[in-house]
Amino acid sequence: MAPLTPPPKIKLSRLRDIGWSIWDPIALLSAGQSWDDEDCRGFADEYDRYLIYAAGQLRRGAPDAEVVSYLVQIEAEHMGIGERSDTRERAQSVVAAIRADDELWTYPDR
Template sequence: MNLYPKIKLSALRDIGWKLWDPIGLGLPGEGWPEHCADEYDRYLLHVVGMLNQGNSPEEAAEYLEWVGSEYMGLGPSNTLARKACVETVQGIIAYLQDLREIPLSVR
Protein backbone atom coordinates (compact mmCIF):
# COMPACT_ATOMS: atom_id res chain seq x y z
CA MET A 1 0.00 0.00 0.00
CA ASN A 2 1.34 3.41 -0.94
CA LEU A 3 1.75 5.69 2.08
CA TYR A 4 1.60 8.87 0.00
CA PRO A 5 -0.75 10.53 -2.45
CA LYS A 6 0.72 10.95 -5.93
CA ILE A 7 4.15 12.49 -5.84
CA LYS A 8 4.48 15.52 -8.08
CA LEU A 9 7.59 15.19 -10.18
CA SER A 10 7.70 18.96 -10.52
CA ALA A 11 8.04 19.26 -6.73
CA LEU A 12 10.97 16.81 -6.72
CA ARG A 13 12.54 18.74 -9.57
CA ASP A 14 12.21 21.99 -7.63
CA ILE A 15 14.07 20.38 -4.72
CA GLY A 16 16.75 18.70 -6.83
CA TRP A 17 17.49 21.66 -9.07
CA LYS A 18 17.54 24.13 -6.20
CA LEU A 19 19.67 22.07 -3.82
CA TRP A 20 21.65 19.50 -5.80
CA ASP A 21 22.28 20.12 -9.57
CA PRO A 22 25.69 18.37 -9.54
CA ILE A 23 26.58 19.12 -13.15
CA GLY A 24 25.48 22.75 -12.96
CA LEU A 25 22.90 22.83 -15.75
CA GLY A 26 20.62 25.34 -14.07
CA LEU A 27 21.11 28.98 -13.27
CA PRO A 28 20.98 29.95 -9.59
CA GLY A 29 17.52 31.12 -8.59
CA GLU A 30 15.89 30.18 -11.89
CA GLY A 31 14.77 26.62 -11.16
CA TRP A 32 15.07 23.80 -13.62
CA PRO A 33 15.64 24.58 -17.28
CA GLU A 34 12.88 23.23 -19.55
CA HIS A 35 15.24 21.64 -22.09
CA CYS A 36 16.82 19.37 -19.46
CA ALA A 37 14.12 19.30 -16.77
CA ASP A 38 14.17 15.49 -16.51
CA GLU A 39 17.95 15.19 -16.15
CA TYR A 40 17.84 14.21 -12.45
CA ASP A 41 14.38 12.58 -12.27
CA ARG A 42 15.51 9.00 -11.87
CA TYR A 43 17.97 9.86 -9.11
CA LEU A 44 15.42 11.88 -7.14
CA LEU A 45 12.79 9.17 -7.60
CA HIS A 46 15.32 6.58 -6.46
CA VAL A 47 15.83 8.59 -3.25
CA VAL A 48 12.05 8.56 -2.69
CA GLY A 49 12.08 4.79 -3.16
CA MET A 50 14.99 4.35 -0.78
CA LEU A 51 13.23 6.38 1.91
CA ASN A 52 9.94 4.52 1.34
CA GLN A 53 11.79 1.24 1.78
CA GLY A 54 13.26 2.30 5.11
CA ASN A 55 16.74 3.40 4.10
CA SER A 56 18.19 6.11 6.29
CA PRO A 57 18.62 9.71 5.15
CA GLU A 58 22.38 9.14 5.36
CA GLU A 59 22.14 6.23 2.92
CA ALA A 60 20.05 8.33 0.54
CA ALA A 61 22.58 11.18 0.71
CA GLU A 62 25.42 8.72 0.09
CA TYR A 63 23.55 7.49 -2.99
CA LEU A 64 23.31 11.03 -4.39
CA GLU A 65 26.95 11.60 -3.57
CA TRP A 66 27.86 8.38 -5.44
CA VAL A 67 25.75 9.48 -8.43
CA GLY A 68 27.70 12.73 -8.73
CA SER A 69 31.17 11.48 -8.01
CA GLU A 70 31.16 8.02 -9.57
CA TYR A 71 28.22 7.58 -11.94
CA MET A 72 28.46 11.06 -13.45
CA GLY A 73 32.24 10.93 -13.17
CA LEU A 74 32.67 14.28 -11.44
CA GLY A 75 35.50 12.98 -9.27
CA PRO A 76 35.84 12.75 -5.52
CA SER A 77 33.14 14.39 -3.47
CA ASN A 78 33.89 17.43 -1.34
CA THR A 79 32.25 19.24 1.57
CA LEU A 80 29.98 21.34 -0.67
CA ALA A 81 28.84 18.36 -2.72
CA ARG A 82 28.11 16.35 0.43
CA LYS A 83 26.17 19.27 1.92
CA ALA A 84 24.08 19.55 -1.25
CA CYS A 85 23.25 15.84 -1.10
CA VAL A 86 22.24 16.01 2.56
CA GLU A 87 20.10 19.12 1.99
CA THR A 88 18.43 17.51 -1.03
CA VAL A 89 17.48 14.44 0.98
CA GLN A 90 16.20 16.66 3.81
CA GLY A 91 14.12 18.59 1.27
CA ILE A 92 12.66 15.38 -0.13
CA ILE A 93 11.88 14.12 3.38
CA ALA A 94 10.08 17.39 4.21
CA TYR A 95 8.09 17.11 0.98
CA LEU A 96 7.10 13.51 1.73
CA GLN A 97 6.09 14.42 5.26
CA ASP A 98 3.84 17.17 3.89
CA LEU A 99 2.23 14.61 1.57
CA ARG A 100 1.40 12.35 4.51
CA GLU A 101 -0.76 15.14 5.90
CA ILE A 102 -2.91 15.11 2.75
CA PRO A 103 -5.71 12.55 3.15
CA LEU A 104 -5.55 9.59 0.81
CA SER A 105 -8.63 9.09 -1.32
CA VAL A 106 -10.19 5.73 -2.04
CA ARG A 107 -11.29 5.18 -5.62
Protein backbone atom coordinates (compact mmCIF):
# COMPACT_ATOMS: atom_id res chain seq x y z
CA MET A 1 0.00 0.00 0.00
CA ALA A 2 1.37 3.41 -0.99
CA PRO A 3 1.71 6.00 1.76
CA LEU A 4 -0.89 8.74 1.85
CA THR A 5 0.17 12.05 0.40
CA PRO A 6 -0.16 14.88 2.91
CA PRO A 7 -2.77 17.49 1.96
CA PRO A 8 -1.60 20.79 0.49
CA LYS A 9 -1.03 23.74 2.79
CA ILE A 10 -2.50 27.14 2.19
CA LYS A 11 -0.32 30.25 2.02
CA LEU A 12 -2.20 32.31 4.57
CA SER A 13 -0.54 35.58 3.59
CA ARG A 14 -1.80 35.21 -0.01
CA LEU A 15 -5.30 34.34 1.21
CA ARG A 16 -5.27 37.37 3.50
CA ASP A 17 -4.16 39.56 0.59
CA ILE A 18 -7.25 38.39 -1.30
CA GLY A 19 -9.66 38.67 1.61
CA TRP A 20 -8.55 42.02 2.89
CA SER A 21 -8.21 43.69 -0.49
CA ILE A 22 -11.54 42.43 -1.87
CA TRP A 23 -13.84 41.41 0.95
CA ASP A 24 -13.24 43.19 4.35
CA PRO A 25 -16.97 43.17 5.23
CA ILE A 26 -16.63 45.17 8.44
CA ALA A 27 -14.25 47.69 6.83
CA LEU A 28 -11.47 47.40 9.37
CA LEU A 29 -8.80 48.73 7.01
CA SER A 30 -8.60 52.37 6.07
CA ALA A 31 -7.79 53.38 2.51
CA GLY A 32 -4.17 52.54 1.74
CA GLN A 33 -3.76 50.18 4.70
CA SER A 34 -2.72 46.57 4.47
CA TRP A 35 -3.58 43.73 6.86
CA ASP A 36 0.14 43.33 7.61
CA ASP A 37 0.75 46.96 8.58
CA GLU A 38 2.10 47.14 12.11
CA ASP A 39 -1.01 48.85 13.49
CA CYS A 40 -3.31 46.21 11.89
CA ARG A 41 -1.60 43.09 13.19
CA GLY A 42 -3.94 42.84 16.15
CA PHE A 43 -6.83 41.95 13.86
CA ALA A 44 -5.04 40.50 10.80
CA ASP A 45 -6.62 37.09 11.47
CA GLU A 46 -10.18 38.45 11.71
CA TYR A 47 -11.41 36.73 8.53
CA ASP A 48 -9.04 33.75 8.42
CA ARG A 49 -11.49 31.01 9.37
CA TYR A 50 -14.05 32.11 6.77
CA LEU A 51 -11.50 32.48 3.99
CA ILE A 52 -9.74 29.21 4.84
CA TYR A 53 -13.07 27.40 4.78
CA ALA A 54 -14.00 29.01 1.45
CA ALA A 55 -10.65 28.16 -0.13
CA GLY A 56 -10.81 24.60 1.18
CA GLN A 57 -14.28 24.10 -0.21
CA LEU A 58 -13.17 25.35 -3.62
CA ARG A 59 -10.10 23.08 -3.56
CA ARG A 60 -12.36 20.13 -2.81
CA GLY A 61 -14.57 20.93 -5.80
CA ALA A 62 -17.47 22.89 -4.32
CA PRO A 63 -19.31 24.98 -6.90
CA ASP A 64 -18.44 28.67 -6.93
CA ALA A 65 -22.07 29.61 -6.24
CA GLU A 66 -22.06 27.55 -3.04
CA VAL A 67 -18.94 29.29 -1.72
CA VAL A 68 -20.27 32.71 -2.75
CA SER A 69 -23.47 31.95 -0.80
CA TYR A 70 -21.38 30.92 2.20
CA LEU A 71 -19.46 34.24 2.21
CA VAL A 72 -22.68 36.21 1.73
CA GLN A 73 -24.28 34.34 4.65
CA ILE A 74 -21.25 34.98 6.87
CA GLU A 75 -21.34 38.69 6.15
CA ALA A 76 -25.10 39.21 6.12
CA GLU A 77 -26.21 36.90 8.92
CA HIS A 78 -23.28 35.71 11.03
CA MET A 79 -21.67 39.15 11.24
CA GLY A 80 -25.11 40.76 11.32
CA ILE A 81 -24.30 43.32 8.66
CA GLY A 82 -27.11 42.40 6.32
CA GLU A 83 -26.78 42.06 2.58
CA ARG A 84 -25.62 45.31 1.01
CA SER A 85 -25.67 46.21 -2.67
CA ASP A 86 -22.08 44.97 -3.19
CA THR A 87 -22.07 41.95 -0.85
CA ARG A 88 -22.58 39.27 -3.50
CA GLU A 89 -20.24 40.96 -5.98
CA ARG A 90 -17.41 41.09 -3.42
CA ALA A 91 -18.00 37.44 -2.49
CA GLN A 92 -17.89 36.48 -6.18
CA SER A 93 -14.65 38.42 -6.59
CA VAL A 94 -13.10 36.60 -3.62
CA VAL A 95 -14.04 33.22 -5.08
CA ALA A 96 -12.66 34.19 -8.50
CA ALA A 97 -9.40 35.44 -6.94
CA ILE A 98 -8.96 32.25 -4.91
CA ARG A 99 -9.55 30.15 -8.02
CA ALA A 100 -7.12 32.26 -10.07
CA ASP A 101 -4.24 32.19 -7.58
CA ASP A 102 -1.94 29.39 -8.72
CA GLU A 103 0.38 29.97 -5.78
CA LEU A 104 -2.20 29.83 -2.99
CA TRP A 105 -1.48 26.18 -2.16
CA THR A 106 1.83 24.47 -1.50
CA TYR A 107 2.10 20.78 -2.11
CA PRO A 108 4.53 18.71 -0.04
CA ASP A 109 7.20 16.74 -1.83
CA ARG A 110 5.95 13.36 -2.85
